[in-house]
Amino acid sequence: MTDTAETTEVGTLQEVLAALSDPVRLEMVRRMHAEGGPAPCARLYDEVSKSTASHHFKILREAGVTNRSVIGGQTHQELRLDDVEATYPGVLSSILAAPAR
Amino acid sequence: MTDTAETTEVGTLQEVLAALSDPVRLEMVRRMHAEGGPAPCARLYDEVSKSTASHHFKILREAGVTNRSVIGGQTHQELRLDDVEATYPGVLSSILAAPAR
């Protein structure tokens, strides 16, 4: 059982906003938040293909919004709420609190 | 001296985030906020052409983030901070409070 977590810096505000402006990615972020911890990729989306999902995960990671970790050989994605809050206070939390519409 | 202000609904969260994810538009929003009231278009940007700026203003308006008003024959843009806050509490204010980077 392995446990890896390579965490980088939170990206620019532009990157974070751009990452969250896509409906598929915002839904992913909402689900990660609901999970409350590392969640396997497959639970964080439907509607799109596996390769598309992987692409979105990469963008979220590069924006510093999420983190990838490997648990028991399975890739998991995790929301970096605290890190993003520390960098841009209130931004991510208020977006998560906003009605889905 | 005329004073016109046709205000519509604030758009979806996606629309608002997409509107703010562009560097040119975020800068416009920041300047409008700094102005504190209706400001003539020309004061809200440089770097891009007039037609491009007009295009960005339109997107901001359609997202419900800003409002267009005509004062003394001059077009002015105004940030609808209160309206956006009422719809998505904390989102716009926290973005404005975030460091520019």
Added chain:
DNA sequence: TGCTAAGTTCGACGTAGATCGAACAGCACT
């Protein structure tokens, strides 16, 4: 040693969007 399941990477494709110049429209001022 395969076999399957889970993610990633790699082109390729199509569409949305950022950009500009040029032409147009409205208004103020002479």
Added chain:
DNA sequence: AGTGCTGTTCGATCTACGTCGAACTTAGCA
């Protein structure tokens, strides 16, 4: 009326990005 300023609209262009299928990698398990 004419002139200049300000902003919008219209095509055109070019790039960025979302999307997919197929091929590859890795890990666990029979």
